[in-house]
Amino acid sequence: MTHLRDLTIKSFHEGLLNKDFSALEIVRATFSHIENRDKEIGAYLDLHKDEAMTQASRVDVAVAEGGDIHPLAGVPIAIKDNILIEGTRTTAASKILKDYSASYDATVVKKLKETQVVFLGKTNLDEFAMGSSTENSGFQLTRNPHDTERVPGGSSGGSAAAVAANMAVAALGSDTSGSVRQPAAFCGAVGLKPTYGAVSRFGLIAMASSLDQIGPITKTVEDAIILFKAIRGKDNFDATSVNPPAGGEYRDELLNPPLENVRKLRIGVPKEYFIDGLDPMVEVAIRGVINKLETLKLEFKEISLPHTKYTTSCYYIIMPAELSTNLARFDGIRYGTRNEGREIKNLIDLYKSNRGEGFGEEARRRILLGAFVLSAGYYEAYYAKAQKVRRLVARDFDEAFKDVDVILTPSTPTPAFKIGEKVNDPIAMYLSDVFTGSVNLAGLPAISIPVKKYELSDGELPISFQLIGRHFREADILGIGQYYERL
Numbered sequence: 110m111t112h113l114r115d116l117t118i119k120s121f122h123e124g125l126l127n128k129d130f131s132a133l134e135i136v137r138a139t140f141s142h143i144e145n146r147d148k149e150i151g152a153y154l155d156l157h158k159d160e161a162m163t164q165a166s167r168v169d170v171a172v173a174e175g176g177d178i179h180p181l182a183g184v185p186i187a188i189k190d191n192i193l194i195e196g197t198r199t200t201a202a203s204k205i206l207k208d209y210s211a212s213y214d215a216t217v218v219k220k221l222k223e224t225q226v227v228f229l230g231k232t233n234l235d236e237f238a239m240g241s242s243t244e245n246s247g248f249q250l251t252r253n254p255h256d257t258e259r260v261p262g263g264s265s266g267g268s269a270a271a272v273a274a275n276m277a278v279a280a281l282g283s284d285t286s287g288s289v290r291q292p293a294a295f296c297g298a299v300g301l302k303p304t305y306g307a308v309s310r311f312g313l314i315a316m317a318s319s320l321d322q323i324g325p326i327t328k329t330v331e332d333a334i335i336l337f338k339a340i341r342g343k344d345n346f347d348a349t350s351v352n353p354p355a356g357g358e359y360r361d362e363l364l365n366p367p368l369e370n371v372r373k374l375r376i377g378v379p380k381e382y383f384i385d386g387l388d389p390m391v392e393v394a395i396r397g398v399i400n401k402l403e404t405l406k407l408e409f410k411e412i413s414l415p416h417t418k419y420t421t422s423c424y425y426i427i428m429p430a431e432l433s434t435n436l437a438r439f440d441g442i443r444y445g446t447r448n449e450g451r452e453i454k455n456l457i458d459l460y461k462s463n464r465g466e467g468f469g470e471e472a473r474r475r476i477l478l479g480a481f482v483l484s485a486g487y488y489e490a491y492y493a494k495a496q497k498v499r500r501l502v503a504r505d506f507d508e509a510f511k512d513v514d515v516i517l518t519p520s521t522p523t524p525a526f527k528i529g530e531k532v533n534d535p536i537a538m539y540l541s542d543v544f545t546g547s548v549n550l551a552g553l554p555a556i557s558i559p560v561k562k563y564e565l566s567d568g569e570l571p572i573s574f575q576l577i578g579r580h581f582r583e584a585d586i587l588g589i590g591q592y593y594e595r596l
């Protein structure tokens with residue numbers, strides 16, 4: 110049977126139709142691999158083994174009957190545990206939701222169920238998606254499969270580690286400031302953050318609603334396209350979801366665009382991304398990517414995104430403001446575990462007890478920050494000002510996109526860092542998504558792609574580059590990505 114390492118969505122589909130293996134065989138092999146490997150990695154919070162086996166058998170029946178088989182049918186995938194699957198536990202890796210069972214499917218899950226995909230289980234994350242290392246999970250550590258002393262990135266660290274360790278063929282994550290792209294980069298996987306609004310957020314436990322977007326983590330760009338096509342589109346349950354305007358990516362064939370179309374794209378390289386603190390190895394790797402792409406006769410140009418340096422400060426005002434609002438519902442009354450066994454004197458005391466026990470340190474820090482920046486005396490000075498800065502960050506991109514079609518940057522300033530290295534220094538941790546956050550502030554699509562796909566030598570850590578496109582021009586970044594992968 111095919112080695113799990115060699116399985117992509119595409120090769121799974123081909124092998125399934127070819128009868129090289131059955132869906133059940135692959136799903137069973139994946140679970141036995143998870144039973145061994147995940148003891149060390151810690152990617153999964155919950156496994157849905159029975160449902161997965163039943164679903165795989167259904168796909169095998171469909172294959173035997175010889176009907177139309179969707180490219181995702183039978184593919185074993187993992188779902189970040191802040192995305193709801195009806196009737197199963199969904200915790201967002203927070204103790205406050207440790208007993209919560211989802212009462213409906215997220216729209217992305219509903220759409221994937223229609224393709225007959227197989228859900229293996231739910232993956233670990235930083236609590237409510239707050240973090241860059243998955244160390245903020247209320248339940249467990251997740252380790253980087255390339256070096257288990259290092260973090261897998263975050264917040265979708267479980268999803269990225271599962272894919273990288275062949276414990277899933279693909280996964281879904283969510284990205285508010287880099288949480289799909291940064292862990293994908295640290296684990297050597299592909300991570301796509303779609304344009305804001307391209308994918309419904311209904312059934313995603315909200316972190317910062319104006320920034321959150323669900324996206325695929327996969328082994329190849331081609332696989333990211335297959336998953337993206339299955340989950341995108343306007344949804345009446347998410348008023349911010351849209352079908353793209355004319356000229357958007359729906360018009361374009363995403364898979365295998367002709368090289369002459371891709372060659373027309375001019376690529377900008379922002380000088381502000383090659384700064385102090387950028388690991389020299391990352392810089393060399395990114396220059397190597399540019400050289401490689403130049404062999405396709407793609408044209409490069411230095412550009413400027415002058416407000417880049419304000420991105421992180423701006424994000425750490427807007428995000429906590431939205432987050433403290435979104436997390437207000439977790440009080441142990443409407444949602445969340447009630448902290449039993451304590452004497453409660455009054456309502457405030459009840460809130461304090463439930464929220465104080467249920468939320469971890471980072472969640473509490475950000476709730477406080479958010480409440481502060483929204484408070485009457487400080488709203489103008491912080492929140493209102495940050496909204497203006499957000500506009501400037503977005504305008505930088507508008508200006509740049511007058512000149513170029515796609516922007517290329519490193520995905521992260523360094524490769525995966527050591528477990529424990531930044532956990533007590535929130536600012537250092539926050540800076541690990543300096544290159545990904547402005548994309549969310551501007552609502553743009555972006556993809557992180559490993560510089561080297563297969564030829565990592567022993568002890569070498571994955572390094573990745575990021576391609577950023579215009580709104581709804583996923584086709585451009587995915588087109589270049591596919592050609593890069595073939596080089």
Ligand code: GLN
Nearest residue numbers: 238239240285286287288
């Ligand atoms: N590092 C970011 C944060 O901690 C990532 C958030 C995200 O994209 N979900 O807020």
